[in-house]
Amino acid sequence: MIEIPTIHVMKGHARRARTGHPWIYSNEIEMDAATKALPPGGIVRVGTEGKPLGLASFNPHSLIAARIMTPSVNASIDWRFVQDRLARALALRDRIYGTPYYRLVHAEADGLPGFVIDRFGDALSIQVNTAGAEVLLAPMLAAIDAVIAPRTVVIRADAPVRTLEGLELRVEVVRGNADRPIEVHEGSLRALASLTAGQKTGWFYDQRDNRAFVASLAAGLDVLDLYCYSGGFSIAAALAGATEVTGVDSSEAALSLATAAARLNGVEGQLRFEKGEAFGVLESAAREKRHWGTVICDPPAFVKAKKDLAVGLRGYRKLARLAASVVAPGGFLVLASCSHHVPASDFASEIAAGIATAGRTGRILRNAGAGADHPVHPLLPESAYLKLQVLQLD
DSSP states (O other), X not given: OOOOOEEEBOTTOOHHHHTTOSEEEGGGBOOOHHHHTSOTTEEEEEEETTEEEEEEEEOTTSSEEEEEEESOTTOOOSHHHHHHHHHHHHHHHHHHOXXXXXXXXXXXGGTXXXXXXXXXXXXXEEEEOSHHHHHTHHHHHHHXXXXXXXXXXEEEEOOTHHHXXXXXXXXXXXXXXOSSOEEEEETTEEEEEOTTTSSTTSSOGGGXXXXXXXXXXXXXXXXEEETOTTTHHHHHHHHTTOSEEEEEESOHHHHHHHHXXXXXXXXXXXXXXXXXXXXXXXXXXXXXXXXXXXXXXXXXXXXXXXGGHHHXXXXXXXXXXXXXXXXXXXXXXXXXXXXXXXXXXXXXXXXXXXXXXXXXXXXXXXXXXXXXXXXXXXXXXXXXXXEEEEEEEX
């Protein structure tokens, strides 16, 4: 039997862990020579002042050093443990959604720290973001075989967060063929995702509910969709009856997928995709006094680290100001942030300030986050990363 090492949380630093918080930081742990020498990603017992706190994956080289897997120090973290967690996550998604297109595993919220798994029918795209997830990858693949047996499995171990864990970046097709884009089904919408080259796992399921709500407002209106990526908001709006949709993104690869998806949905006549930079497009449109009935801004993270918060907030305010200036009277403005470092209250404040600076007034119709397949750990607000606001402007 393999002996599981024990790490110790310093006296007075275990309050959060005792209440169920899943993270323990390196400056809260007694980092003696033996602890520092433990291999990254291994399973450890966690204790404080002689009392157990649970089993965790441990990386002595990461700021988030321990990620609690279970409060039971007698559990076995093996493929059966992973299979049980995976089966539980699958049962929840199958209860919520009628088709197998969703986020299957959302890290700590599903009891599987470091793993993010998106399902595309019989294909899975797996983000492996921590040393602990890297060590448990083989048990995870075995569990996936037992629970789902997909035809295609792609490992997306290319998120920048891996560098904070001391891990190399890679993309690997471990089963099947992922050379071609794969179809995504989202209600009546059919999209295309690249599992090997697309952002994150290839598609943003987190905006599913928000796409449907925004589309419901777009009927009979023209739409400007900035940071359109592979066309999710654009195509949803066209399917709902938008008269004309212009999608803008800086990625030619994403725009190629969006164009192909428009044909797949039979709405290519309503859609126009162009390569561009959002701020420049908005500034040009404002000078030309152009307006749209709906303007959608769903940018990548402006704040990737806490030190960038002030600069990022100014970016959101500027985006809100410029976007508000090109919304037609009575039209709709949609702004989103996927920066988990940005508090929802700060995001809302910057939107309000930007709109006011643009000389516009209006009302908030929707404050929302991600869909139900992106559950939030009750003690980990960072997992509620997505923020979206929909406004009608006068």
